[in-house]
Amino acid sequence: xxxxxxxxxxxxxxxxxxxxxxxxxxxxxxxxxxxxxxxxxxxxxxxxxxxxxxxxxxxxxxxxxxxxxxxxxxxxxxxxxxxxxxxxxxxxxxxxxxxxxxxxxxxxxxxxxxxxxxxxxxxxxxxxxxxxxxxxxxxxxxxxxxxxxxxxxxxxxxxxxxxxxxxxxxxxxxxxxxxxxxxxxxxxxxxxxxxxxxxxxxxxxxxxxxxxxxxxxxxxxxxxxxxxxxxxxxxxxxxxxxxxxxxxxxxxxxxxxxxxxxxxxxxxxxxxxxxxxxxxxxxxxxxxxxxxxxxxxxxxxxxxxxxxxxxxxxxxxxxxxxxxxxxxxxxxxxxxxxxxxxxxxxxxxxxxxxxxxxxxxxxxxxxxxxxxxxxxxxx
Amino acid sequence: xxxxxxxxxxxxxxxxxxxxxxxxxxxxxxxxxxxxxxxxxxxxxxxxxxxxxxxxxxxxxxxxxxxxxxxxxxxxxxxxxxxxxxxxxxxxxxxxxxxxxxxxxxxxxxxxxxxxxxxxxxxxxxxxxxxxxxxxxxxxxxxxxxxxxxxxxxxxxxxxxxxxxxxxxxxxxxxxxxxxxxxxxxxxxxxxxxxxxxxxxxxxxxxxxxxxxxxxxxxxxxxxxxxxxxxxxxxxxxxxxxxxxxxxxxxxxxxxxxxxxxxxxxxxxxxxxxxxxxxxxxxxxxxxxxxxxxxxxxxxxxxxxxxxxxxxxxxxxxxxxxxxxxxxxxxxxxxxxxxxxxxxxxxxxxxxxxxxxxxxxxxxxxxxxxxxxxxxxxx
Numbered sequence: 220x221x222x223x224x225x226x227x228x229x230x231x232x233x234x235x236x237x238x239x240x241x242x243x244x245x246x247x248x249x250x251x252x253x254x255x256x257x258x259x260x261x262x263x264x265x266x267x268x269x270x271x272x273x274x275x276x277x278x279x280x281x282x283x284x285x286x287x288x289x290x291x292x293x294x295x296x297x298x299x300x301x302x303x304x305x306x307x308x309x310x311x312x313x314x315x316x317x318x319x320x321x322x323x324x325x326x327x328x329x330x331x332x333x334x335x336x337x338x339x340x341x342x343x344x345x346x347x348x349x350x351x352x353x354x355x356x357x358x359x360x361x362x363x364x365x366x367x368x369x370x371x372x373x374x375x376x377x378x379x380x381x382x383x384x385x386x387x388x389x390x391x392x393x394x395x396x397x398x399x400x401x402x403x404x405x406x407x408x409x410x411x412x413x414x415x416x417x418x419x420x421x422x423x424x425x426x427x428x429x430x431x432x433x434x435x436x437x438x439x440x441x442x443x444x445x446x447x448x449x450x451x452x453x454x455x456x457x458x459x460x461x462x463x464x465x466x467x468x469x470x471x472x473x474x475x476x477x478x479x480x481x482x483x484x485x486x487x488x489x490x491x492x493x494x495x496x497x498x499x500x501x502x503x504x505x506x507x508x509x510x511x512x513x514x515x516x517x518x519x520x521x522x523x524x525x526x527x528x529x530x531x532x533x534x535x536x537x538x539x540x541x542x543x544x545x546x547x548x549x550x551x552x553x554x555x556x557x558x559x560x561x562x563x564x565x566x567x568x569x570x571x572x573x574x575x576x577x578x579x580x581x582x583x584x585x586x587x588x589x590x591x592x593x594x595x596x597x598x
Numbered sequence: 599x600x601x602x603x604x605x606x607x608x609x610x611x612x613x614x615x616x617x618x619x620x621x622x623x624x625x626x627x628x629x630x631x632x633x634x635x636x637x638x639x640x641x642x643x644x645x646x647x648x649x650x651x652x653x654x655x656x657x658x659x660x661x662x663x664x665x666x667x668x669x670x671x672x673x674x675x676x677x678x679x680x681x682x683x684x685x686x687x688x689x690x691x692x693x694x695x696x697x698x699x700x701x702x703x704x705x706x707x708x709x710x711x712x713x714x715x716x717x718x719x720x721x722x723x724x725x726x727x728x729x730x731x732x733x734x735x736x737x738x739x740x741x742x743x744x745x746x747x748x749x750x751x752x753x754x755x756x757x758x759x760x761x762x763x764x765x766x767x768x769x770x771x772x773x774x775x776x777x778x779x780x781x782x783x784x785x786x787x788x789x790x791x792x793x794x795x796x797x798x799x800x801x802x803x804x805x806x807x808x809x810x811x812x813x814x815x816x817x818x819x820x821x822x823x824x825x826x827x828x829x830x831x832x833x834x835x836x837x838x839x840x841x842x843x844x845x846x847x848x849x850x851x852x853x854x855x856x857x858x859x860x861x862x863x864x865x866x867x868x869x870x871x872x873x874x875x876x877x878x879x880x881x882x883x884x885x886x887x888x889x890x891x892x893x894x895x896x897x898x899x900x901x902x903x904x905x906x907x908x909x910x911x912x913x914x915x916x917x918x919x920x921x922x923x924x925x926x927x928x929x930x931x932x933x934x935x936x937x938x939x940x941x942x943x944x945x946x947x948x949x950x951x952x953x954x955x956x957x958x959x960x961x962x963x964x965x966x967x968x969x970x971x972x973x974x975x976x977x
Binding site: 273351 | 631652653654655673694695701710730733742754762785
């Protein structure tokens with residue numbers, strides 16, 4: 220009877236105890252050098268382990284669920300999660316109420332913090348695998364932004380051939396992260412560089428430059444207080460693009476400039492693209508659209524100042540309008556992307572729609588989206 | 599009486615309780631965005647804070663000492679260290695026996711792990727401060743090493759003017775990290791890029807390329823087992839230098855190639871330099887020499903195969919032979935560097951010796967060393 224209450228209490232509090240686990244765990248590919256834990260098995264379960272001899276309660280906190288870990292006679296706690304979707308997930312450990320990174324993993328910025336990540340192997344991990352192919356450079360560019368009065372940073376991918384063709388100029392994709400993430404997302408857990416290295420080697424994508432900046436940009440705080448104004452569009456147009464066109468060998472026209480983003484970044488980049496069709500000819504929205512979070516029918520007269528009102532004009536100007544979504548994404552994403560697609564169809568606007576099988580609002584959806592989208596650019 | 603025993607026990611076990619603390623703490627400059635803790639005061643004390651409502655014992659573990667933290671009524675633990683030296687230090691928290699990174703800081707690789715770091719402001723932080731000056735690029739180059747049969751990575755600093763002078767070629771400094779660190783040390787906590795950006799802007803250093811690779815390189819493990827052979831010299835000469843000379847606009851001769859390293863890296867790079875004087879004309883040893891850990895008199899007949907036997911020949915070939923050490927470094931560093939200097943003097947070999955005031959075997963010594971050394975290169 221006591222056990223029934225305990226199980227019920229655990230269930231109600233969102234705590235699960237994993238059972239019937241397949242014992243074929245291997246260390247995660249994003250562990251720190253030499254670290255054996257965390258591990259992942261063929262079901263996609265995550266097994267974490269940490270030495271905490273004096274602790275009373277240690278939990279693995281992943282995918283919004285806390286899993287109880289169990290202590291052995293040496294004070295080492297071990298526990299595993301339910302099977303997780305393939306791809307990359309942020310997670311943490313909880314030691315006697317302290318939420319901390321797992322000391323076994325490398326750290327990634329997401330969910331508004333630098334914290335642990337885990338990689339669940341996918342059948343298509345080939346697309347972002349590190350292979351013995353020519354590798355482009357990922358360059359960190361620090362710059363002072365006059366608009367925000369702050370130092371900012373972007374990462375710039377240049378394809379492997381860039382250094383060997385000193386006269387050649389390249390098209391540019393501006394690629395943005397999501398909310399509570401930063402400019403490290405795409406070159407880090409997103410593997411934008413590996414995806415492009417592999418595509419370019421296979422002749423499936425045109426060699427291109429990719430610029431990954433930080434989507435959070437605010438006017439300097441005034442003494443009056445209040446919430447500072449978001450000025451990312453202004454920074455993108457007046458600071459980032461001119462800097463990239465100056466410091467890299469770009470083809471600086473709209474036909475050779477694409478923009479894309481995931482989630483919040485999809486919303487931001489759609490606005491930037493539609494407000495500046497003289498600057499961009501390709502748009503990619505990964506798990507997001509600018510009508511987010513609404514699922515209501517879109518009023519084309521008012522939405523983005525009527526940018527989609529003239530469907531023929533949009534078709535003439537945008538060479539590829541691309542949307543992607545994971546099949547397991549929660550609302551409001553399917554609803555708002557669905558409402559957006561309805562609008563596009565009603566307006567007769569051509570677009571490409573991709574569904575990432577069995578993935579949610581996470582990086583595997585976005586890696587696949589970039590892999591699909593990049594193949595259509597600048598052709 | 600009980601308290602006396604407790605204090606004695608704490609003292610014996612290396613646990614300290616800080617007292618008489620100056621209350622002018624500010625968040626550390628390497629905290630995660632928006633995080634208020636850890637903080638540092640004008641004495642250089644570190645104050646850490648973490649919510650751990652169910653914990654019995656939380657400690658701040660820094661500089662080889664564990665400091666007890668104290669819990670408040672909300673389950674938040676706070677505690678501070680004794681004053682620390684200026685500059686960067688690795689540290690961790692200990693929650694009921696679990697050694698974990700502090701969730702308040704960004705993470706750095708050192709002490710053989712990705713973990714927390716803290717920055718104690720220094721009077722000369724100006725040398726590595728992020729300023730509104732032209733910023734060079736820090737580029738991540740992934741490559742497959744045939745020698746080690748593994749993927750490796752280096753970071754390459756190119757000065758701000760590099761992109762704007764497409765015909766100009768540059769000298770190269772190969773700059774190595776210490777033991778239990780990796781290629782992220784110099785572009786991360788070492789701030790090699792900022793130090794050079796500031797020096798180049800002030801016309802105190804020649805614009806140069808800096809290559810920061812990983813000093814750990816082993817032959818692939820054979821089935822026979824045993825410890826794999828260290829082959830960093832082979833990787834440096836046959837893979838890294840040719841790759842850099844191919845992919846970057848270098849001046850590929852000995853007069854335009856320098857090598858330096860810290861601690862283990864000083865030892866490694868001295869061997870590489872002296873074994874390959876046809877490749878390098880500048881050497882920098884930061885807190886290390888190849889006679890480490892010995893303080894014994896050096897036998898010039900046998901040391902590094904007699905590389906220092908002919909002092910005049912060394913003087914003719916090496917344009918700058920540079921050594922640096924912190925005044926607070928523990929043995930065996932002062933002893934072995936001292937024995938090495940005695941040998942140089944006996945052989946009549948010219949060298950520059952720098953002492954970093956009031957710093958130990960840590961990054962502030964090495965930032966200052968790079969700042970001094972870089973000013974003497976390629977002139």
